[in-house]
Amino acid sequence: MIRALHEKLTTKKISSVELAKHYLARIKQDKTNSYITVTEDAALAMARAADNRLAGGEDVTLLTGIPLGLKDLLCTQGIKTTCASKILADYKPPYDATAVARLKAAGATFLGKLNMDEFAMGGSNENSAFGAVRNPINSEYVPGGSSGGSAAAAKAGLAAATLGSDTGGSVRLPAAYTGTVGLKPTYGSVSRYGLVAFASSLDQIGPMGVSAEDCAILLSAIAGHDPFDSTSAQRPVADYVELMKQAGTKKYRIGLPREYFIGGLQKEVGASIDGVVQALKKAGHTLVDISLPHTEFSVAVYYVVAVSEASSNLARFDGVRYGARLGGDRTLTEMYRQTRSLFGDEVKRRIILGTFALSAGYYDAYYKKACQVRRLIKNDFDKAWQSVDVILAPVSPTTAFKIGEKTADPLQIYLNDIFTIPANLAGLPGISVPAGRDAKGLPIGVQFIGKPFAEAELLALARFVEDGVHREEAEHGF
């Protein structure tokens, strides 16, 4: 999508302003509730600047004049960044996230801020203070979460491409449910500076779009070392489009972890993986059966580690320095308690669970234990890399479920993340790419998980699936 639009822009078939207006008009007709904030004036100003840049012909990048959407937990200077929470409903950050600043420097146009599960906590995008996001394929179904707005907007043509974030599958799951491509980079690939923290040892910003190439273009712009994030890797900026092309000429040993093909896997999801396996074999790749024996513990580890980090990170929302305040006429403690009652149910649940797991008497039994099993999960991958280059797996055991279907029992939604969580726990890159549809017409995603910093290989394999197995229509109205 991005390259096609770039060509229209550079050959003057369309201007950046016209392109921005095209997407803004589509957003006005949106039925998915993908946007929390639409920044029409700012978008048009950015588009005008992009048109000047294109007219000058200097410093033009693939992203100059391309209309993008940003998940609403990426700080945008002077523009509301709500995290889909009442507690930040009017918060305007005084600075840009590094990923946002880099897209700005490349000349992109920002259309607005995208809906999500509150503080990225959820797998269905039903936990938003601004209403659930609907799946553009079928509005009765969830788009997946937590980057549901980012996925739905890319699919429905409400932005050329988007940024999301992935802590336990929040880019890959909604990509699978909406028929888009979503990449969770290696921990440390993309600076987390200005990404509102949920679980700091797991969070990564990731690109989402209608093609692997769109993700490669966005990743090239946002990845690379940032002195503002001490966990950002000391790696140079790279051209992932070129690296993806090079990686696409190689043959890989691809592992199929037997623990990912268990009971409960929807038949059509299994069949889609089979289709990809056959195509990969035909193309000369080697498929290898492998074992990741601690997979079944990943959800339990995640829901201790992620909530513990969250309870600590979300302590900053206290009604003192920014965000909303309630009970300002009472004592300080009472003000804290009333202000924090603005959190939604899922956020409260996780803060309570995390505070419990870190509390005296339970720390060893929960937090330390979970971190020990986290090591075993990482060791499983380290061992697998001795015999394979990449791992192929489902993204989720099933396709999208109906809105409201699983809200009563949070554990049921948590279990949906069983195939995406391990990559976050081990810090590995993972990509979700559409590989078919089920009998109801709902998209099916497959996942490639790679060694640290193997994003180019994952992008190349995703592109292979697009070219050789299944291609989703990209209807953005051109």
Add this chain to the structure above:
Amino acid sequence: MSKFGPDTVRKVAELARLQLSDIEVAKFTEQLGHILEYVDKLNTLDTSTVEPLLSPLEVATALRLDEVRPSPGAEVMVSLAPDQLYDNYKVPQVMGGN
């Protein structure tokens, strides 16, 4: 789950400075009880010799030179606060109450 009854939920919510209604306490006790029951499966693994993994990056703390760099300044930062007095954050009464 005896270890995670309503009293535990109330106590932990107090530690986390969260105000919960009785209905929320009842709902969270049940839901979190289920989750903890599920988490208990970790205890089927012997991890006595396993070093905890706290982050995928097992590197020493990153250091940098202690240099003065531009920042938005106190006025800008304090202006974001719900209540302020000059360049200070203004908070309700600290002593007293609970």
